Amino acid sequence: MPVKTAPAELTAGDSALRTRYLNEVLALLYPLPCATGDRRGEPIAEYLVVPDARRPRLLVPTTSRRVAAAAVRRYAEPQSRAARLKRDAVVAALRTGASSVLLRDRVRITGPVSASIDGYLHEALGRDLSVSIHIGPARANRKPVLQLISPEGETFGFGKLGTGPLTQRLVKAETTALTALGTVGLTKLTVPSVLHAGQWRGLQVLVQSALPVWLPRAPLTPRRLTAAMIDIAGCCGFSNGTLNGSAYWAELRGRLHAVGDRPEGVALAAAAEQLAARSGDHTLRYGAWHGDWAPWNMANLADALLVWDWERFAKHVPVGFDAVHHELQRRIQSSGDAGAAVEATVRRADELLAPFTVAPEVRELTALLYLVDLATRYLADRQAEAGARLGVLGTWLLPVLIRRVEEL
Structure with a gap:
């Protein structure tokens, strides 16, 4: 069934591909009667846009300093030293409350929580959580990827949402694969486990456990x-x-x-x-x-x-x-x-x-x-x-x- 969506414009006249995709993702995760930028409604979530609204890569929840810092620190390990330094600077700003200097763009979502992805995940997983949203580069298999963070700042899961025929098939396939791999007795590697799988408003949902990718790395032989x-x-x-x-x-x-x-x-x-x-x-x-x-x-x-x-x-x-x-x-x-x-x-x-x-x-x-x-x-x-x-x-x-x- 097609999903009715609320408009989610961040910057007037901005036609950048990532910004357009961000708007599409917000409309899927927060469909009508939810709204973006309406300060009169009941707040559901507020996000900092990293690095900014013209080049969105990550939406960081403002639930608390601890949660915001975890969203950046624990999402992925940058590949270069320069990228790690930038990441660490943002984490430090979030922890100290100085993030307004580095991160000026915000997105505010209002409406009934029950109509949002936040409400669905809270009900499905039976726990309080904040959602951080990754905005990836253009690819046919691009899909919304969510980092799920506890009130204590623990990243406990990642969610994937299949939105079209290809990505729905891939999310279903990963659910099947992880379920099977959990039973075969692997000894040389660690894979995520399935925390939840289902459908929400026509989207295929997979929530898997978070692997501790933020821990110190060792040389791989x-x-x-x-x-x-x-x-x-x-x-x-x-x-x-x-x-x-x-x-x-x-x-x-x-x-x-x-x-x-x-x-x-x-x-x-x-x-x-x-x-x-x-x-x-x-x-x-x-x-x-x-x-x-x-x-x-x-x-x-x-x-x-x-x-x-x-x-x-x-x-x-x-x-x-x-x-x-x-x-x-x-x-x-x-x-x-x-x-x-x-x-x-x-x-x-x-x-x-x-x-x-x-x-x-x-x-x-x-x-x-x-x-x-x-x-x-x-x-x-x-x-x-x-x-x-x-x-x-x-x-x-x-x-x-x-x-x-x-x-x-």
Whole structure:
């Protein structure tokens, strides 16, 4: 059922994409009869906009100094020293009450609490809480992500809301994945648990426990990372078989057919069929994979490897996909040259996949199948249309894939 929403304008005439998305998120979380900016109604929540209304990235609740500081300090660990210094400056300002100097933009929500996401979560979880809202970059799978904070300043959960067909499917998939992973006896990594799953006003809701990502990090060794990936690969059992005779290949061909109406899809399917024709009789080992095991989806502590964002988890894929994906994303993040990152990752296939007992003759095949799988996902999700930075595959992934398949 369509949701009736209240307007949520922050700045007159501001057409920035993040601001527009912020308005859309507020309208979903606080639908009519809730209102934004109306000072006459009953207050539900008030947020500081970080860093400002023109470039919103995080909405911080003003419930208390402790809660506000926790919202910034415990949301995510910045990747650079400069970003950490900026984060720490905001946290200090929030703790001391000097935040008005750094954070001048606010959003005030009024109306009946029962009509808001705050009221729904309070009822579903049976506890008092404040909500902090993350405003992410443009992506097809972008969705509202909420940090849930207790009155004492404890981050106890994160919520995801599926708002359209793609994100609803992903939120449901992550709910299923986390439920299953909680029963398989993982020993090499820690994953969130499901605190609540349901629907609210047509949105798919998942609340998962908060992993302590704010604790001090420890250096991550390749051995520990590989052991965790092997733990996931075997969590639902292994199987062996040729590519051409596998359920994986049948499923991948179906997904390729679904994107065959676009030129990039045609080129991708041709490369995949050529790959299967040349190497489809080789035997592969199949298992499970995280689906998006990137450096920003994990944190290594002294006594635990924390891994989150399980919405792409899948079974019956060639073993080693996680290792190839992590290598590719790490290289893109560090160099910014996506095409070179693809080339370098394929060249390292032998080294990356040896610890997974992937036979030498199918290591490059496994890496190329991974690229086909990833490209198919990008096309199916319509990442290019959503404005994702790497959405146009012809500028980085497809040229390398096609050339490497021809050279195989």
